Amino acid sequence: MRFMAAKTRAQADDEHFVYIPAGADHLFGVLTEPVGKPSGLDVLLLSGGMYTLSTNRNRMFVDLARDLAGHGHRVLRFDYHGVGESTGVIGPYALSDPNPADVAGAVECLPGEGRNDLVLVGCCYGGGAAMHTLADDPRVRSMVLMAPPLGDEGRGNIGDSCEIGALFLKHAETLRARNIPTLFVYGAEDSYYHDFDRVRHTRLEALFSDDSSLAVQVLPGELHGLSWVRSQELFARTTLDWISQLH
Amino acid sequence: MMATAGRVLGEDQDVRADLATNGCRERPAFVGPIGGAVFACLHLPDKPARGAVVLCSSIAAEWKFNYRREVLLARRLAELGVAAARLHYLGTGHSDDGEITFGAMVDDVERVRDWACGQADVEHVVYFGSRLGALVAAAAGRATGSPLACWNAPTTGAAYFREVFQILRVGRLAGSGTVDDMPAAQDLLRSGQPLDVLGYTLGPALYLSASTLSFADELGSPPRRVNLIEIGDARQAQQAAGYAASLRDQGFDVAASSVDDGRSWWLDGADAPRADEHREAVVTLVEETAIWLAAAGGGDALHGG
Secondary structure, three states, rough: OOOOOOOOOOHHHEEEEEEEEEEEEEEEEEEEEOOOOOEEEEEEEEEOOOOOOOHHHHHHHHHHHHHHOOOOOOOEOOOOOOOOOOOOOOOOOOOOOHHHHHHHHHHOOOOOOOOOOOEEEEHHHHHHHHHHHOOOOOOOOEEEEOOOOOOOOOOOOOOOOOOOOOEEEEEEHHHHHHHOOOEEEEEEEEEEEEEEEHHHOOOOOOOOOOOEEEEEEEEEEOOOOOHHHHHHHHHHHHHHHHOOOOO | OOOOOOOHHHOOOOOOOOEEEEEEEEEEEEEEEOOOEEEEEEEEEOOOOOOEEEEOOOHHHHHHHHHHHHHHHHHHHHHHOEEEEEEOOOOOOOOOOOOOHHHHHHHHHHHHHHHHHHHHHOOOOOEEEEOOOHHHHHOOOOOOOOOOEEEEOEEEEEHHHHHHHHHHHHHHHHHHHOOOOOOOOOHHHOOOOOEOOOEEEEEEEHHHOOOOOOOHHHHHOOEEEEEEEEEOOOOHHHHHHHHHHHHOOOOOOOEEEEEOOOOOOOOOOOOOOOHHHHOOHHHHHHHHHHHHHHOOOOOOOOOOO
């Protein structure tokens, strides 16, 4: 599954394995080097919860990483601790504590030589992890967040209560205040989109105003869980388009 | 040792460092030519390996569901003194692109087996396979009649895909509430179109190449040592025991056991589990499988145990 016709696309030969220290554990990662002229952007791919591997479903992140590298970006994907090839045992995927040590360790692992700007691409729980750990990080240039839950507890549904999680709100406000271009991508049939839509013109009105750096894009069908190949392709193309207009 | 000409990344310097865990080492590598490299990870004991096990995974959601327990199995085998190699078939996981067929999966296993034997300096190899990987493992070790342990081996490729198609219907019914607009999976694949199985691409080449196979045929000539481990409920265990008996009747040396645990490989969230490390059934499954494989593979089951 290739998402676009990159003139040159990375392959395994362009990738290195890394073991990333994170607390007492070592996270397995794959670093994809840029093919052709480097863009100056590093992209960190963050998988979702439920033991999702660094490949993501149907190896969407492998294809995305190799396409992004074909556009000159350096890309890192990794297994959270206790998942895939990494050591340790993962906990309950708490949205209030989404493995920040793992994310911070992964960022530090990106090569320091001529430190690049950083773009985060996170799916669901991974989107929450990106916001939680790096919303105020000066290296962050942009984020693409797929179906991030608005709540901070349980699976993050806010339902009829319309009570947005304090952490979500805080991190979104930070991104807005820092003018970080951030794309929230939902599927029209996602329960998290229904949550978002409920508060879009009330609690979130100011955050997503016309002059905001935060934007939302709604794709057809169900995106959360990536349980359709077509949804994976749409999300990947959306991500590639978003990142390509950053430089 | 390599069957394929070209640069072998796994024998180059592409690995920054082995990971050390409990005195053992883990060595990820891309094995094979540029553009056709297979991701593999070799688990090495803390002393010279007494044999090797090659683990043949299943595909798609089953691959993901079983991934961690196969990592745990490989780590345990290394603790027991046996090298263990895992891989991602071409066109899957971290490996390079490639058309997935049953024959290509067997080729990938043989390539990684040769690489692993060279790295671990061993000759004796036994196999492990889960679900569709059981057919692959059976085929890969057929020429040498190597011992084989399996989790939920399908009796035939056709039976395997039938189950996948049933799960697809259940999954779509649970999601969109209807399967009325769903084309018949077999017809789609036979016409050369890929099938979207709950977010995983099933290509026609794999379906056509594997749906005519049977586990017994892939085992080759009896007697071959086989350990069939069935994960599931009592009814499924009974079915598996019946199948084991039929293989014995054909002259195979078959051990059979069952582990009472969920098998919701495909329906994420339906069986929201704790981490495999915290699930008693998984710990038992891994331990019993590892001890059988280590004994069959020449390792010392007491070492590190």
